[in-house]
Amino acid sequence: GQSLEQPSEVTAVEGAIVQINCTYQTSGFYGLSWYQQHDGGAPTFLSYNALDGLEETGRFSSFLSRSDSYGYLLLQELQMKDSASYFCALQTDSWGKLQFGAGTQVVVTP
Amino acid sequence: DTGVSQDPRHKITKRGQNVTFRCDPISEHNRLYWYRQTLGQGPEFLTYFQNEAQLEKSRLLSDRFSAERPKGSFSTLEIQRTEQGDSAMYLCASSLVHMESNTEAFFGQGTRLTVV
Numbered sequence: 001g002q003s004l005e006q007p008s009e010v011t012a013v014e015g016a017i018v019q020i021n022c023t024y025q026t027s028g029f030y031g032l033s034w035y036q037q038h039d040g041g042a043p044t045f046l047s048y049n050a051l052d053g054l055e056e057t058g059r060f061s062s063f064l065s066r067s068d069s070y071g072y073l074l075l076q077e078l079q080m081k082d083s084a085s086y087f088c089a090l091q092t093d094s095w096g097k098l099q100f101g102a103g104t105q106v107v108v109t110p
Numbered sequence: 111d112t113g114v115s116q117d118p119r120h121k122i123t124k125r126g127q128n129v130t131f132r133c134d135p136i137s138e139h140n141r142l143y144w145y146r147q148t149l150g151q152g153p154e155f156l157t158y159f160q161n162e163a164q165l166e167k168s169r170l171l172s173d174r175f176s177a178e179r180p181k182g183s184f185s186t187l188e189i190q191r192t193e194q195g196d197s198a199m200y201l202c203a204s205s206l207v208h209m210e211s212n213t214e215a216f217f218g219q220g221t222r223l224t225v226v
Contacts, residue, residue, distance in 0.1 A: 033214075042114075042201070042217040043153065087152045095165055096141055096205050096213030100152030 002026040004101035006088055011107040018075045020104045022088035025069065030091040032064050032071045033098065038084045046086075047073065075106070083108045114218035116202050122224045123192055130188045131221045135204030142185050143215060144177055145201040153201055159185060192225045199223075 004024045012018045022032070031050040035043040047055050049064035049071060061074040075082055085105050089098040115134045123129050135142050140161055145153035156175065157167045161182035167175075174192075179185040189196055199222050203215040 035217075042219050043203075043215075044217070045214040048214065089152070091213060095158060095160065096143070096207055096215060097155055097158060097166070098143075098145075098153070098213075098215065099155065100145075102150070103152050 002029075002090060002092065002099050004088055004090060004099065006086075006101045006104045008102070009105045009107065011109065012078055013109050014078055014080060016078050018078060018106060020073045020075070020086050020088075020106070022071045022073070022101055023069055024071075024088075024090060024101075026090055026092070028092075030094060032062070033089045033091060034060075034062050034073045035087045035089060035100075036084050037087065037103070043087065048091075078108050080108050080110070082106060114202055114204050114216050116200075116218040116221050118221055119219060120222045120224075122226060125194060125225055126191055128188065128190045129192060129223065130186055131200055131202075131223075133185045133187070133202030133218060134183075135185070135202070136206075136216055139204035139206045139216070140182070141205045141207050141213070142179055143203040143205075144185070144187050145203065145217075147199045147201055147220070148197075156187070156200075189223075192223075194225045197223055197225045 006022045033048045034046040037043040047062035059076045064071045085103040087103045089100040143158040144156040147153045159179040174190045177187045199220040201220045203217045
């Protein structure tokens with residue numbers, strides 16, 4: 001089977017840097033995605049890693065190491081609007097099926 | 111096109127009743143997915159479509175759940191004989207997939223089902 005582990009909550013102050021780790025167990029996957037979800041809102045795509053290494057998109061970066069079964073999302077220059085839940089998700093087939101972790105709630109304080 | 115839309119946004123039903131949800135994907139998207147999300151959890155895969163063909167249905171889903179995507183456009187998700195355990199947010203997503211590239215999924219706001 002497949003499973004993903006991520007911390008349940010992270011708290012940081014505005015302007016800080018936060019790293020959300022995601023470890024997984026799987027027999028195979030196509031890539032690791034990250035989604036953001038505000039309370040009551042729809043999940044929105046942030047980043048995708050098909051290969052090992054770092055992907056940078058503005059203030060957000062994502063990293064994947066297949067050999068370590070590990071990835072992370074890095075949020076830089078935290079803003080209040082970044083307070084949300086963040087999900088890592090394995091793309092488990094070529095059709096785009098996603099298996100999500102339980103999510104990490106990021107709380108940004110002034 | 112303003113994105114993926116779902117209807118209704120909220121549904122309260124009595125146990126044992128049937129409910130049907132509708133999802134209108136982004137018009138040019140060929141893939142459509144249904145997920146279910148409960149409080150404090152990530153979305154859980156239910157089923158997905160490539161155009162009008164249903165590719166897979168989660169083994170976690172009972173036979174009370176059925177989904178269709180006639181003509182490869184909108185999709186419906188029906189739950190028969192609802193149970194309290196069906197209470198959740200039902201999310202629809204769509205994507206435009208090329209080969210095995212990044213499949214960025216665009217999610218709708220969801221339908222929140224409460225079974226009383």
